[in-house]
Amino acid sequence: MSVITEPASRGNFPKATEGATDAVASDTTIWSTEKPKPTSIEVAREIINSTLGSLDPALRQVNIDLHSNPETAYEEVFAHKVLTSFLEGRGVAVQRHAWGLDTAFEATVGSGGRQVVFCAEYDALPDIGHGCGHNLIATSSVAAFVGAAQVLSELKIPGRLRILGTPAEEGGGGKIKLIEAGAFNPPRDVCAAIMSHPTASGARRNDGQRYDGLAGTRLISSYKMRVEFRGSTSHAAAEPWKGINALDAAVAAYVNVSVLRQQIQPDERIHGVFEVGGTVPNVIPDYTSMKWNVRSPTISSCEALVARVKACLEAGAAAAGCEISYDVAPTYQDLRVNSSLCKAYVQDMAKLGLRIEQEVQVPLEASSDMGNVSHMVPSFHGAFAIPTSPNVSLHSRNFAACAGTNEAHEAAMNCARGMAILAIRLLTDDALAEDVRRDFEMPDPLP
Ligand SMILES: [Zn+2]
Ligand SMILES: [Zn+2]
Numbered sequence: 313m314s315v316i317t318e319p320a321s322r323g324n325f326p327k328a329t330e331g332a333t334d335a336v337a338s339d340t341t342i343w344s345t346e347k348p349k350p351t352s353i354e355v356a357r358e359i360i361n362s363t364l365g366s367l368d369p370a371l372r373q374v375n376i377d378l379h380s381n382p383e384t385a386y387e388e389v390f391a392h393k394v395l396t397s398f399l400e401g402r403g404v405a406v407q408r409h410a411w412g413l414d415t416a417f418e419a420t421v422g423s424g425g426r427q428v429v430f431c432a433e434y435d436a437l438p439d440i441g442h443g444c445g446h447n448l449i450a451t452s453s454v455a456a457f458v459g460a461a462q463v464l465s466e467l468k469i470p471g472r473l474r475i476l477g478t479p480a481e482e483g484g485g486g487k488i489k490l491i492e493a494g495a496f497n498p499p500r501d502v503c504a505a506i507m508s509h510p511t512a513s514g515a516r517r518n519d520g521q522r523y524d525g526l527a528g529t530r531l532i533s534s535y536k537m538r539v540e541f542r543g544s545t546s547h548a549a550a551e552p553w554k555g556i557n558a559l560d561a562a563v564a565a566y567v568n569v570s571v572l573r574q575q576i577q578p579d580e581r582i583h584g585v586f587e588v589g590g591t592v593p594n595v596i597p598d599y600t601s602m603k604w605n606v607r608s609p610t611i612s613s614c615e616a617l618v619a620r621v622k623a624c625l626e627a628g629a630a631a632a633g634c635e636i637s638y639d640v641a642p643t644y645q646d647l648r649v650n651s652s653l654c655k656a657y658v659q660d661m662a663k664l665g666l667r668i669e670q671e672v673q674v675p676l677e678a679s680s681d682m683g684n685v686s687h688m689v690p691s692f693h694g695a696f697a698i699p700t701s702p703n704v705s706l707h708s709r710n711f712a713a714c715a716g717t718n719e720a721h722e723a724a725m726n727c728a729r730g731m732a733i734l735a736i737r738l739l740t741d742d743a744l745a746e747d748v749r750r751d752f753e754m755p756d757p758l759p
Contacts, residue, residue, distance in 0.1 A: 325352045325469050325740045352467065353737065357663065359466055360459040360732045364725060367402075371455050372721050374398050378447035379716040382436030385480035388415040391434040395450055395477060402458055410477070411493040413486065417477035418495070421461045425471030426503040426745055428735040429496070429689075430457045431682065433481045433507070443707045444482060445510035445698065445715035448724040452696070453507055455728035460735040471739030478681075483536065485642035487681035491688060499689050503738050503745050504653060507682060508694035508727045510715060512704045521669075525661065525696040525727060527654035528671025531647035532579065533614040534679030535606045538587065538639040539565070539625050543632065545598040555596030556633045559589055562600040565628030569604075572624050580617055581607040581677050609675055610646050644679040647693055648686040648756065652747035656737055657694060661730040668694075668730075678706075690752040692734065696727040 350358070364371070374394055381390045392415045396406045399419055410418040432453035433446045457475040464473060476495060480486035496502055509529070514522070543556030569582055576582065584604040590597030606621050608614040622638075629636035654671050661668045682693045698720035704710045714720060737744055 325356075325467050352740070353733070356463045356467065356736045357660075357729075357733055359463045360729055360736075363459045363462040364455055364729060364732075367455070367458060368725065370398065371451055371725065372718075374454065375447055375451040375721050375724070376716070378434055378450055379442050382441035382447075382712075383434075384438050385435050385482055385484040385486070386413070386415055388434050388479050391415070391450065392417060392477065392479075395432065395434065395454060398454065399458070399475070404458075404461070411490050411495050413479060413489060413493070415477070415479040416486065416490060418474060419457075420472055420474040422464045422472040422739075423470070425469070426739050427472040427474060427501055428460075428503055428738050429505045430454075430473070430475045430731070430735070431487070431505055431507040431685065432475060432477050433479075433486075434477070435480050435482050435486075437482055437707060440707060440709055441712045442715045443709060443712040445706075445711065445720070446481065448510045448696075448698065448715055448720055449507060450477075451721065452724040452728040452731065455725055456506070456731035456735065459728060459732035463732070463736050464739070469736070469739055473735060473739075481681055483641065485644065485681045485684070488642040488644075488684050491684055496685065496688050502689040504650070504690045504692060504735075504748055505682075505685050506653075506692045506731050506735060508692075508696055508731060509680075510698045510720065510724065511695045512700040512706065512711065512714075513697040514700070514702060522667075523669040523697065524666040524723075525694060526669045526672065527657045527692070527694050528649035528651065529647060529693045529695050530649055530672055530675035531679050531683055531693075532581075532607050532609045532675045532677055533611045533646045533683065534644040535614050535618050536604070536641040536643075537606075538601055538603050538641075540599070540601045540637045540639070541565075541629055541632070542635040542637075543596070543598050546596045548594045548596050552596060556598070557596050558600040558632070558634050559597040561629045561632035561634040561636070562586060562589065562602055563628070564631045565602065565625040568624035568627050569621060572620060576617065576620075577608070577613075579609055579675065579677060580613075581605070582617070582621055607677060607679055611643060614643070642681070642684075644681050645683040645687050646675065647680055647683040648691065648752075650686075650690045650692060650748055650751045652744060652751045653690065653692040653734065654694075656744055657692065657730055657734050660733045660737075661726075664726055664729060666726060666730075687756075690748045692731075694727065694731070696723045698723045
């Protein structure tokens with residue numbers, strides 16, 4: 313089935329500049345005059361449902377292919393091929409290797425009007441595979457794009473829908489590189505950027521209630537760095553006093569940070585691993601490296617915390633007499649919530665019989681490069697619950713298994729329906745688009 317089909321005479325959306333969304337369909341050739349006429353948004357919903365219904369087997373296969381072939385940051389060659397081939401198979405012209413990134417892609421349909429961008433993530437975690445369920449993110453964003461594109465084509469709605477394949481969310485900040493390359497320029501031309509992330513099912517931490525998903529996810533800022541310690545080797549038994557022990561520097565640094573952890577705010581996180589810890593015990597290690605994540609609610613508080621962490625690391629280096637150097641990755645900004653986008657999504661998901669929490673007030677102690685996008689253009693980062701057993705955590709092998717089930721796929725597809733209709737609303741409803749812009753331009757409540 314092609315996204316670019318012959319437009320049918322269904323529904324009657326106003327032009328993007330004409331305001332109200334729920335205009336009554338004027339076409340009476342399809343809808344019986346005895347029955348109430350469906351509004352255009354209802355017609356759009358019907359088109360999305362039938363499009364995604366017929367594409368479901370193909371999208372399920374895309375999902376399975378991604379899930380069974382997990383690839384880490386900037387190495388998502390197979391996922392890039394699967395996703396771009398799927399879109400091209402539906403008649404969409406795709407720019408592969410977009411914006412100078414081998415595993416990024418983009419495609420745009422429509423013309424004129426406003427622009428909505430769907431972001432698709434598809435990277436996995438080393439050793440754990442799709443323990444963050446990005447196979448479901450890619451599936452839901454691609455499904456939302458093709459569903460909304462079909463509406464655009466059939467109902468001749470002015471506006472543009474773009475899908476942006478965004479690699480390396482787990483590390484490497486793919487969206488930050490895309491921002492720097494100009495993928496969101498001019499920012500004023502982007503009405504909204506949209507994506508959603510899977511989460512474990514179960515009661516919410518804040519109110520103990522169960523929801524099918526969350527519209528407004530708040531995330532904290534994250535600073536990532538590799539730290540290297542350099543000393544000199546010697547025989548560990550015969551002449552240890554001649555060595556400068558880089559492992560001692562790293563161990564002392566780790567202990568210092570562990571001590572610091574008690575003195576930080578409850579919504580801050582510091583976590584690190586030893587990457588290189590030496591080779592053999594009878595040689596004093598002359599080189600070690602560690603990776604650290606430092607998270608705090610905002611970029612400014614994160615920077616203040618990073619200074620304290622660096623003092624711990626440098627004290628370890630000084631104690632062992634080692635040199636220290638840093639390799640800093642792009643900083644993930646906190647994720648902003650756009651209340652108007654969330655409200656519209658909650659309303660539309662209710663029409664599917666799904667209960668969505670509108671927004672959380674307290675940020676979750678996790679981070680995403682979608683945070684950087686949310687400071688540049690109005691952004692929606694929802695979450696959809698997939699069936700899991702109790703106490704399953706993101707970034708675990710258990711969650712990776714849950715992310716590959718048919719039930720998880722169904723949850724992703726329901727989310728896609730909601731995101732698709734949200735995009736159509738944004739293109740057709742001037743009042744909503746203005747509210748979304750107004751929310752975005754309000755001062756950030758966080759310092
Ligand atoms: Zn993750
Ligand atoms: Zn993730």
